[in-house]
Amino acid sequence: MPLVLVPSARWERWVDNFVAGHGGADLAVSDGALRGVAEDGSDFTAHLPFATSYDGPAEPGAFAAAVVAPGTWGVLLVRKGGFAVARLAGGDLAEHKIGQRHVQGRTKAGGQSQQRFARRRDNQARQAYEAAADHAARILSGVRVVVTGGDHAAVDAVLADPRLARLTVVEPWLAVPDPRRAVLDRAVTDAQAIRVEVTNA
Structure with missing residues (x-):
């Protein structure tokens, strides 16, 4: 549908x-x-x-x-290539942070090289998600309702941080590319639609 x-x-x-x-x-x-x-x-x-x-x-x-x-709410967008987190007061952007992270792409090499690249890629992704969680915990302090988007696994990894356990995720899920300012602005509009x-x- x-x-x-x-x-x-x-x-x-x-x-x-x-x-x-x-x-x-x-x-x-x-x-x-x-x-x-x-x-x-x-x-x-x-x-x-x-x-x-x-x-x-x-x-x-x-x-x-x-x-x-709501008087206060948030947006959290996460992909392997970056994140965007915002706190809003009504319809106005109160505070936000956008971050890009380099995460190793897949390699065609086989054997040990492929395993080494995979470990490096996983470590880079984990560090990116930890950085996103740090900013989310700070910016979304006091927020209860949040709209999320990006990559499901990436968002789940960030929301697994205990500091974000109080958040209630509401629809819609926002399918967005790597977060930039224009992507965040569109997400804020779509979240209120x-x-x-x-x-x-």
Whole structure:
């Protein structure tokens, strides 16, 4: 089922386009989400960000108005090539750190050389994750809710740090390239978007 991230400012237009494109639709609130079922059998289910449950009227404008960022929250992006961690106050970036690390690529050499390269690559990755965890523990101090992305194994390795055990990870998972400032900025925007699962008949 395709997942679409829609900023709250564009939500009413998105619903209008869905309704127009599918010959009309009925909207209803179900299980904390807004659901739309079109006359042609297509449907969507929209979820508020930050694991927020919705119990208001089945109206696009009211649903969009319910998108409110927590007072303090975080973003954690990790890949083998680097990391980005940010603390936000509402929708504003309060503090962040972006780091790049060189991690040895795979080698075509065989035997002992391949094993030596593999050990070096694993050590470099572990050091990169430890550095990311150090910055995350500092920047995300006092944060409870965090949106993550990058490489699943890398994020799991960083979150395994006991200092980060208090964090609650919420959707969406952000599939991002090696973190840079532009990647972090986009991730902050996507983290606050309405998550829409769409099924087209």
